[in-house]
Amino acid sequence: MTAEKPTPTGATPGFPLTTGRTKGYQRKAVDAFLARARASFEGRGDGPRITAADVRTVSFPLVKHGYVIASVDAALGRVEDAFAGRARGDAISTGTGNIWVAQSRASAQTILDRVSLPRGGRFRRVVWPKRGYRIDEVDVVVDKLAAYFADGRPVTVEQVRSVAFRRQRRGYNEAQVDDMLDTAVDVILALG
Known part of the structure; x- marks a missing residue:
């Protein structure tokens, strides 16, 4: 597995990055999953609809200069909450x-x-x-x-x-x- 390079000066990553020998979640994998989750939540995605359980069980490769794990996990918790709330609302609205x-x-x-x-x-x-x-x-x-x-x-x-x-x-x-x-x-x- 190759280490990701630090974000170029001036670019703002979605989450804080790890430093030194500490590994974090691979930025590309996190960004791709969150983009797919957003598209699914907004009803625009080609693939299967993402569920709260999918968000809870997603995993990402660990790399140098990746996203800080705790920051991503906290965001995923909020995303999972949103999907669960949507599912509950859908169940109520559809009878x-x-x-x-x-x-x-x-x-x-x-x-x-x-x-x-x-x-x-x-x-x-x-x-x-x-x-x-x-x-x-x-x-x-x-x-x-x-x-x-x-x-x-x-x-x-x-x-x-x-x-x-x-x-x-x-x-x-x-x-x-x-x-x-x-x-x-x-x-x-x-x-x-």
């Missing part, structure tokens, strides 16, 4: 709001079923000697989500998006945890 609510309830129930399992046993564990997410850290986040879904205690989408776990041997299966967190984001966004 499929009941389906939207039913799907959100089913997703919330799936999360509640998962979080009702005992601490330390909420997700599959990876086999020795592989590493997965730290069980105690995941369980703390899951407890907060349980309080949100069961009792309405405040949790923001940003808190769920920004969660990061250390790794341990025989930890929780990362894909399962990530899937549950994605579902939680979907439900929180659906509730608006």
Whole structure:
């Protein structure tokens, strides 16, 4: 992979650029995705319509002199919120709001079923000697989500998006945890 050259003097990049040895998201890939997302949101694009889930799961190559990751991730969070809001509005305006609510309830129930399992046993564990997410850290986040879904205690989408776990041997299966967190984001966004 080749490093991107710094922006020429006088040019203004869309996001701050990394310096030194720190890598960031490849500018060309970020700019192309955001242009495609904008076209999709505005209803002018040739390809398939982009969804909030597409925005959440997009990934970019890491390069020297790329965009600062945190800045791009924050912008992607706002873009995801816009797409989720549009989907919710579309469901209400087309009379499929009941389906939207039913799907959100089913997703919330799936999360509640998962979080009702005992601490330390909420997700599959990876086999020795592989590493997965730290069980105690995941369980703390899951407890907060349980309080949100069961009792309405405040949790923001940003808190769920920004969660990061250390790794341990025989930890929780990362894909399962990530899937549950994605579902939680979907439900929180659906509730608006």
